[in-house]
Amino acid sequence: MIRQLRASGGIWFEINDTKLLVDPGPGSLVRVNKSRPPLKLSELDGIFISHKHIDHTNDVNVIIEAMTDGGFKKKGVLLCPAEAIENPPVIFPYAAELVEKVEILKEHSQYFVKNLKLGVPLKLRHLAETYGFILESDGIPSIGYIPDTEFFPEIIDAYSKTKIVIINVVFSQPRPGIMHLSLPEALEIISGIKPQKAILTHFGMTMLKERIWEKTGQLSEKLSIDIIAASDGMTFEL
Numbered sequence: 670m671i672r673q674l675r676a677s678g679g680i681w682f683e684i685n686d687t688k689l690l691v692d693p694g695p696g697s698l699v700r701v702n703k704s705r706p707p708l709k710l711s712e713l714d715g716i717f718i719s720h721k722h723i724d725h726t727n728d729v730n731v732i733i734e735a736m737t738d739g740g741f742k743k744k745g746v747l748l749c750p751a752e753a754i755e756n757p758p759v760i761f762p763y764a765a766e767l768v769e770k771v772e773i774l775k776e777h778s779q780y781f782v783k784n785l786k787l788g789v790p791l792k793l794r795h796l797a798e799t800y801g802f803i804l805e806s807d808g809i810p811s812i813g814y815i816p817d818t819e820f821f822p823e824i825i826d827a828y829s830k831t832k833i834v835i836i837n838v839v840f841s842q843p844r845p846g847i848m849h850l851s852l853p854e855a856l857e858i859i860s861g862i863k864p865q866k867a868i869l870t871h872f873g874m875t876m877l878k879e880r881i882w883e884k885t886g887q888l889s890e891k892l893s894i895d896i897i898a899a900s901d902g903m904t905f906e907l
């Protein structure tokens with residue numbers, strides 16, 4: 670993140686006319702505005718924050734301003750853990766007041782952003798209070814987002830019905846105690862869930878040094894699951 674070897678602007682979903690931005694880290698504002706085809710922040714319907722760490726939230730306040738036309742049009746849903754708006758908040762109180770609705774994430778709960786249903790299956794195990802989601806909407810395969818967490822087997826059951834899994838994989842080898850997934854742990858989760866596709870993202874240095882994008886073909890074959898390594902600006906058609 671610090672050297673921007675990989676962009677940290679988050680993930681933009683456009684499903685059934687609903688637009689949702691997930692984890693707008695450093696560079697999100699710039700990346701969204703520079704993207705082609707264009708993405709319009711003023712058309713955003715919701716923002717999902719998995720946890721308060723800066724690589725997931727740095728741009729959230731300015732993104733809220735952009736979503737609400739500089740604060741003149743109260744709109745949108747902000748979904749975040751309580752910790753993100755508590756003392757000290759990473760989402761400023763003035764910014765939280767600009768959105769139409771703030772949803773405080775809890776495990777085993779469901780939320781809506783227009784016609785998107787976001788189920789939060791379980792609380793993940795990370796240094797901050799962290800939640801992922803299972804996104805469902807008419808006519809699309811269910812999408813599971815597994816953000817920063819250490820490995821624990823309950824993740825597999827919790828996400829077992831998802832057809833597309835987006836998973837944050839920081840390390841190429843396990844590093845116990847750091848509370849991030851490594852590639853072998855992520856592959857264990859993916860082979861347990863058995864989705865149609867798995868998208869690996871949020872790579873740390875060891876994943877880049879190992880050139881993970883050159884190994885996905887082999888991994889896909891081994892697991893009989895289509896595995897994709899995310900790249901900056903990548904578009905994935907549902």
Ligand SMILES: [Zn+2]
Pocket residue numbers: 720722795797817
């Ligand atoms: Zn984190």
